[in-house]
Each structure stands twice: as C-alpha cells, then as structure tokens.
Amino acid sequence: MIVLSTTEELHKYISAQQLTPDLGGTLPYNHEDWIQQRIELETFSAIAQQISNSLDDFTKTIEEGELPNDVDSTQQLLDKHTLIYSDLKKEILSVAKHGEDLLSSIKEKKLAMYGDESQFPDPSGNIFAVERLLVQLEGTEKAFDDFWQFHSSKLRHCLDLRRFEQDFRELQVKFESHLKTISEAVESGETVESIDQLIRQTRVFEKLCIGDIDRADEVISSGQHLVNINSCPRECVEPKCTELIRVRNLLLDRLTKRIEALTATRTLLERIDNANHWCATGVEILASQKIEQCSNSPELAERYVLEIKEFISSSKDFTCNFPKETASPEAKALVTQASLTPTYS
Template identity: 40%
Template structure:
C-alpha cells in the first residue's frame, strides 16, 4: 500500500547561471581548454568594476593573445565570465572595454566580430581603446567610421583612457586603464575556485536532498509494523546523515566567508563575499525546508507505525478473545458430584484469571485506538469500528464467565442440598428401623429445614429448578427417596402422636385364689 504525501517545491539552490562551471562549460565532446585553463592567460576579465549606470564591466585586456582562442573556447570563457556578476546585474546588461592600444586594428575587428557572433548577455555598449601607433591610429580613424554601424550594439572608439572616465569612475577601472581598482588576478582565481567548489558541494547536497525527499514520498510504508519500523529507522538514519552534510557545508561556507572577507575589500572581492553570504542564506533556507519536510513525513510515518501496530494488536487480541469465547461456550459440564463440581469451579477460576489478563490487554488496545482517533491523520471510523468490536467481544466473554460462575455456584449449592438430603434420608431410615421416639422424629423433621426441605413437593420443585440435564436424573432419584422417607417418617410421627394421646388403663387388683384340694379317692 502506497501513501502519497504532498510534496513541497523542489529544493533548488542557484549557483550563478546554470552554464557557469569552474572546470568547463562545454561538454567533454567539445574541443579546447577548460575554463580554469582559459582564465589564466587573461583573455578577458570580470574585475567587478561597474559603469556609472551600475552595469557590470567585462574587459578584454591588451595582451596580444586573443587570436589564439578558438570559437568554442571563447564561448566557454564568456559564458563563465558573464555568470560572475549577480543575476540582477547581469539582467541589466554589460559594458565591454576592448583594450588594443598596443595591437593592430585587425585585432579590434576580430574581437568585435567575435562579440557580435556570440555574447551570452545584453550588451549596453562596447568601448574600444584603439591602437596607439601612428599607422594603426590612422587606419582606425578610417575603419571605425566604416564598420561601427554594422554591429547590433553601440561601439565607442576611444583615443585614450581619459575618454573612458566619462563613463566609468576611476575606482571601477584597473591600474592598466588608469584606474584605482586593486585587482589581483591570481587571488581572484583562487577565490573563484573556492567559491565554485563550495557551490558545487551545495549542488550535490541539493541533489541528494531532492532525491531523498522524492524517494521517501513514494515509498511503500508496509503493512507490517516491523517493516515500517525498519523503514523509519533507515530513513531517519539517512536524514541524520544528510543533516550532517548540511552542517558540514555550513561550516565550510562560514570558513570560506572568513577567508574572503578581509579589510579594505575591493568590489570584486565584495562580490565574492556577497556570493558566499547568498549561498549560506540559501543553504539555511534549504535546511529549514528539509527539516519541515522531514518533520511532516516522520510524523505521518510514525502515525502509520502506530496505526499498523494497533491493527496488529487488534487482530491478535480479537483472535485471543474469540478463542476464550469458544472455550467458555464449550464449558458446559456442571458435574454430578460435589468433588467434580469443586474441580470445575477451580478450573473456571483459573480460566477467569487468564481471561482477565487478556481483557486488560484488550482495554489497553482500545485506549491506544482512542488516542489514535484524536490524531487528525487518523481514519476515525475505521479505528472506532475495531475498538467497538473489541468492546463487544470483551463484554460477551465477561458475560459468559459470569454465567458460568453462577451456574457452577448453583450446581455446588445443589450438590450440598443433595448430600444433606441423602444424609437426612439415611438418618430417617435409621430412626424408622430403630426405637426412636417422637423427639427423634421431630428433630429429624426440624433438621430437614436446614437444606430447604419443608415439604417434599416444594423441595422437588426447588431442586428441579437448579438441575441440569446432567443432574436431572440424580435430582429425581434423590427427591423420590426424600419423599419416601418423609412419608414414612410422617406416618411414624402420626403413630407416635396417637400413641402418646391415648389414655392409660387403670390397673385392677386381683386377689389370689387358693387352689381347691383334690377330690378324695375314697368315693372311688
């Protein structure tokens, strides 16, 4: 199951223009040297100087080496140099100074044609310091009038550097142009290399962040809590690793800022300081966006883990309660003897203890579900139905246990009555067989009340109400015996009562008679 989250805008850190690279703008298949190699001979410079209208300046110094540049190398170099100023400055357009005072007029024309063919930006004006030799000066006066209208940009041919001051402050021009701008090309290159390395590092981190964010957004969070927990731990580990890289990049940027920020900064160095500061601000914003994204994602993933854990606990608990419920339904025996009933009561008590532990666990699961329902991310209806099912099963199980206990309690009471009834019958038979008098009979009838025998019919009804199918035959037998003994005892008592009520006859005194003498034999 895949859960899609709302994806924030892709994290992007702008490092100058897209085409600016320190180690070469063109692809590997293009011919020529890399930008790093092209910067060293100073074919063209971005010194950081600005015209009076605050547009940036590109200078082609008079080093008599511009002709060795191939077309691809020229494009690569210009793409890089025009990316050095800020985007706002670059969008305003550029001023270009072509210094050819020690060169020939053909070199001026070559440079202008190159610029006309390709320049990655808006050209506001091109200032040409024409060749200073007498012959070249004469040629330039003629040629400049012929071709300066051929270009799409404005070309101003200057006879000397003083004419540049009409458009540039001396503070914005390097000493070779009579200016005051302190520019060290080697220092500038070193700072650019450090700046480009830092910007490349930030690009790599940005790419990693973007890849990580899109990967975890579309990940399968799993239906098993163990799988989800492993996924959460793995993603959290990667998040912490990326946070470490962000922290390390911030430290490197702050160290770089300390290196380039020196006393009496020139404008070209100030631009480097501003670039590093801008990158650090963007890095901080990137980290905040990343933290915000991770907070939302981890919150949802943790909620999903709790939800899947709840469902697993619910399934396990429901299966356990269903098993207990089946066991409770199968516990129908009530026993036919007191000893058996006692054994069943002990089993029922142990079963109740076991069920109570699981019922407590079920209550805990229900509480977890209720907590989940308070989370805005939860599907309340789904969780509520599971909680309600657990409540229903728990209630049904408790009801079964209570009924079982009540049934066994009544069965035990029944066995007690049966045992006492049997003992009573035995005593009654002994009294009937012996010479017991009315007192013994009355005591026997009085003892019958201790186990509920006041009348045989009522006693039978009482026992049959508590009897089950298992004990009904026994109850019927005992009731019949009780009725028989009761009847005989009642008859005996009635006899004894009548005998006790009959008046005694008076005793008459009978005098003794003397025996007559035998007749005499004389008469014979």
C-alpha cells in the same frame, strides 16, 4: 573611445583608490588570492547544489512511494528513511559549516588587506556570493526539515494503525478460541469435589482470558486515540473497536455465567449431600427406637415422639429451591429423590 598612454592620464578618469597598485592606484588587490577564493567559492556552490539534488531525489522517492500494509515493512521503511534523513541532515550542516568557514576566511583576508571595511565593502564580490549561498542553504534546510516532519509523522501514524490492525487480528483469533472453549465447557460435575475441580480450572482459564481482555482494552484505547487525533480514517478503526468491545463483553458474560452456574450447582449438591445425611440420620433414629416397648411405657413413647419431632424440625435447613437449569441431570435426579423423602408426623 579614449586612448591613454600613461597611468597618470588614467587617474584623470578613475580615482586611484579604485585602481590596483599595478595601475598606480591604492586599492589593495591580490589576484592569486582572488583566484583561490573563487575556486573555494565554486567548490562550495557545487557541493551545495549536490546536496540540493540529493534532497530532491529523496523527497521525490518518498512522494512516489506507497505506505506499507504491515507492521514490519512500515517499521523498516521508517527506520530507512530516518537514517537517510539523518545522513542528509549531517551533510547539510557540514556544507553550511564549510560555507561559514569560507566566509570567515574571506572576511579575515579582506580585513587584513583593506583594514577599514566601510571603505571597501566587498570589492571582490565573493562575500556576497557566499552569504547568498548560505541563505539559500538555510532555506533548503528548513524546507527539508518541514517536509521530514510531515513525512515522519505520517509514517508513525501509519505504523500505529498497522500495529492496531495487527493487534486486532491477533485478538480476534484468541477471542474466537476462548469463546469456543467456554461454549464447549458444559460439564457440571456429579460431586462437590468434581465441581471444585471444574471451578479451579475455570478460574485458571479466566486468568488467561483476562490477560487478553486487558490487552483488548489497550488496543481499543489506542484505536480511539487514533480517531481522536484524526491520524487515521475513522471507518478503518471504529468498526474494529466496536467488534473488540462486543466480543470482550461476550466473553466476560460467558465466563461469569459459567462460574455462577458451577457455584450454584456446587451449593445445590452440597445441600443434597447434607439432606441425604439428614435422611440417614433419621433412619438411624427410627431404627434405634424400640417401638414394641412403647405399649407398656407411655413415657418412652412420648420421648420417642419428641425425638422425631425435633429431628423433623431440622428439615427446613435442606430446602432445595435452586434453579434446575443450573444443575446436571444427575443433580436433578438427586433433587427429585430428596423431594420424595417421607414426612413424619
């Protein structure tokens, strides 16, 4: 151990440039400034650690939680986590700004005190400490952003799946109701006017169904998209898409057949009405002919025969060759009656 009695003796062992003025050196140093910087540094370090703990708590809560099973709960969870993320992100940026301001302040005081930075790189060590904390904070922020990107994407995919499942259930109920309605629509009408009314009602019902059919197409498309991007289990989505396609096509087929059946029946009844009118006209023609005068007037008889032949030749316009299954029992009876109309020769 070397015992020194004067500062001059100290200078023999330590350069004056490395000693503060109170020891006869030239190294600028202010102990109060150092204490103040150290207090600010420790405060910054404590805040950074607090932020890190908050991030750990948030990520732990997320990792231990389960995904909701309905749309509303999933949306609420996404909104809640997004709000927490935004608040924590603001705190991280605020702490980083505080650290950068502290670093700038320390550097400015160092420059004012020492002038040439190359001669005294960082005598207090505070600059290095702040820079190290800023680097750690930057790494923490990046890791948190990566975690949030993964988690928020997972939540959004979950929300898309829950919406798909909810839409599927709603459409199931609606399609079941539509199919029941179209299955119970067996009335075919007894007159052209009544069938026209049924056709109008069916068209209105068809428009209602088309709205749900279009929605089903959108839901099917969204489900196929979820499968294609591998955001949801295939076995959870594909069977539902297949079922929607099946009931959609079934409803469209039954709507088409209903319209076709009503249209065919209307055409049939319209022709039957025309045929009945034709028969009535024939009766009127026969009633108007004075047969008793034909024995005295061959010309009159020949004219009557010509009228009858011309009238009978028009009967080809009333052939009833429609499928009987498209007609009501009443229409079938009319078809039978029309087919029994006597033929004149």
